[in-house]
Amino acid sequence: QQQVKQSPQSLIVQKGGISIINCAYENTAFDYFPWYQQFPGKGPALLIAIRPDVSEKKEGRFTISFNKSAKQFSLHIMDSQPGDSATYFCAAMSSGSRLTFGEGTQLTVNP
């Protein structure tokens, strides 16, 4: 039972370009939507998060766009850098219980 669907599975972007990763969820009880970044051999690290009462949140080069009616949210990475090459996971949580993760997107930023 996949409650959070993520796309694309992989993404290749040129340095300086915009990386966009999309997620869709089913459970309307979800009230917290984070994005995690994972490098090989490491655990996921929290990147940025949003709650459904706002439509956008920006932190540096990272922006989350949230569409509550469509039950979709996305991560935009502006001015993508080779150091951003990693696997990105969207996730969702309901009432502070468990995090449910998407399948992940492997991002490669070419120099």
Add this chain to the structure above:
Amino acid sequence: DTGVSQNPRHKITKRGQNVTFRCDPISEHNRLYWYRQTLGQGPEFLTYFQNEAQLEKSRLLSDRFSAERPKGSFSTLEIQRTEQGDSAMYLCASSLGTIGREKLFFGSGTQLSVL
């Protein structure tokens, strides 16, 4: 180092053996989570504790799996009679209960290989 610590980093075992992993959370965090991650997939929830109480268990946590957090600090995850399908990265995460409970901090995981 004040992050989440997991030991061992790697474990190779033969099918049918028992294995135990340890997680030391960030010291003031009272929530502790266990997740399992297979190659190319997102982490899958196994169980979580608030202090020493195990509040939720996934259906993925079969009767061969047991997790404990006896004193509300470190936690252990034991897998009995390991199977090849248990091969995965086992991740531990912690968070500060109530305020900040949603911000999970993950360790680097224990990579289990069952031969």
